Amino acid sequence: MLYRLAILIRKELQTLLRDRQSRVLLVVPVLLQLVVFPHAATLEVKHDTLALFNEDLGKESTEMVQRFAQAGAFSKILMLHSDRELRRTVDEQAALLALRIPPDFSRKVVAGRTANSQAVLDGRRSNSGQIALGYVQQIVETYETERGLRNIELPRPDVTVRHWFNPNLEYEWFIVPSLIAIITTIGTLIVTSLSIAREREQGTFDQLLVSPYTPGMIMVGKAVPALLVALVQATIILLGGVFFYHIRFQGSLPLLYISMVAYSFALIGFGLFISALCSTQQQAFLGVFCFMVPAVLLSGFVSPIDNMPRWLQAIVWINPLRHFIPLVKGLFLKDIGWTMVARGLWPLLLIALVTSIAANWIFRRQFTS
Numbered sequence: 001m002l003y004r005l006a007i008l009i010r011k012e013l014q015t016l017l018r019d020r021q022s023r024v025l026l027v028v029p030v031l032l033q034l035v036v037f038p039h040a041a042t043l044e045v046k047h048d049t050l051a052l053f054n055e056d057l058g059k060e061s062t063e064m065v066q067r068f069a070q071a072g073a074f075s076k077i078l079m080l081h082s083d084r085e086l087r088r089t090v091d092e093q094a095a096l097l098a099l100r101i102p103p104d105f106s107r108k109v110v111a112g113r114t115a116n117s118q119a120v121l122d123g124r125r126s127n128s129g130q131i132a133l134g135y136v137q138q139i140v141e142t143y144e145t146e147r148g149l150r151n152i153e154l155p156r157p158d159v160t161v162r163h164w165f166n167p168n169l170e171y172e173w174f175i176v177p178s179l180i181a182i183i184t185t186i187g188t189l190i191v192t193s194l195s196i197a198r199e200r201e202q203g204t205f206d207q208l209l210v211s212p213y214t215p216g217m218i219m220v221g222k223a224v225p226a227l228l229v230a231l232v233q234a235t236i237i238l239l240g241g242v243f244f245y246h247i248r249f250q251g252s253l254p255l256l257y258i259s260m261v262a263y264s265f266a267l268i269g270f271g272l273f274i275s276a277l278c279s280t281q282q283q284a285f286l287g288v289f290c291f292m293v294p295a296v297l298l299s300g301f302v303s304p305i306d307n308m309p310r311w312l313q314a315i316v317w318i319n320p321l322r323h324f325i326p327l328v329k330g331l332f333l334k335d336i337g338w339t340m341v342a343r344g345l346w347p348l349l350l351i352a353l354v355t356s357i358a359a360n361w362i363f364r365r366q367f368t369s
Helices: 002-016 019-042 061-069 083-092 105-112 122-148 171-202 205-210 215-242 252-275 280-296 310-316 320-334 338-368
Strands: 046-055 073-078 096-099 116-121
Touching: 002 171, 002 215, 019 171, 046 061, 046 083, 046 122, 046 338, 061 073, 061 096, 061 105, 061 122, 073 083, 083 096, 096 122, 096 252, 116 122, 171 215, 171 252, 171 320, 215 252, 215 320, 215 338, 252 280, 252 320, 252 338, 320 338
Parallel strands: 046 073, 046 096
Antiparallel strands: 096 116
């Protein structure tokens, strides 16, 4: 039995790695995404454009404009001269945020009164706009404090801020560990979901039906190559995060790979289930796409799961990404122990068990039909 299973696994690996192009497609996209994704998928506001409509032109307003020009978040200051120009700038997305300084700004500052300004944000980029507005408000508050427009005599709480697990708030530290989950998801699902569909298109599926292999053996033979692909891709991202992005791996490598194996089994279960339902590789690829997009959006990577409705949080529980991303980030940045890892492992193993049973049931129906 083990000999026949080894032959089936070797056949799957030969099919997967039979030519140079197939091998390149398993490695090069991972490297490209590792280089590009951490710099592209960021909510940081750097080197953006700030539009200023200064209706005052006094000494105080000019000083305020100079402070905005020195801010690292805004590499370009776009000076406006009318309401129409302000509206057009926001409409055409020429600036992330437009600030209007009223005509009486300098007069109020000299008189020791609070001078109000108006910020116009582009609602189409609400997240980045809110972050940029925070920078603007901080600059304005610092200026008002220095000018004595804020009551600094009242006692204020002394708050010391420490950022645990990411001291310098490097966005790559948040993105790269999550890439271990996202990129391996794509590779594992594609390898497993296309396997049975490829057999059907090539006409070899009927040979499997009459071979001495049982449905369980076929599933294992299809699963092992996908597991190896997932582990290799995860290792590439891990090494890239440590040596290229200089992210310190705080946790246990054995626990990370145990979690990776459990996560791969959950993905393989979904991939085999998709493959069992599809007749062609095109259908299988579309099935992977239909699963992948909601899985990433509902994983907590884009937005917190706690912000979702209760009924959606219950549905999201069956998403493997929802359980693995906290595990890999915790192991990478926090050095979580076995107890915390076990809390995320048992849902992954349960998902793998249920999806594998469903895929096996479909295979058995096809064998007996």
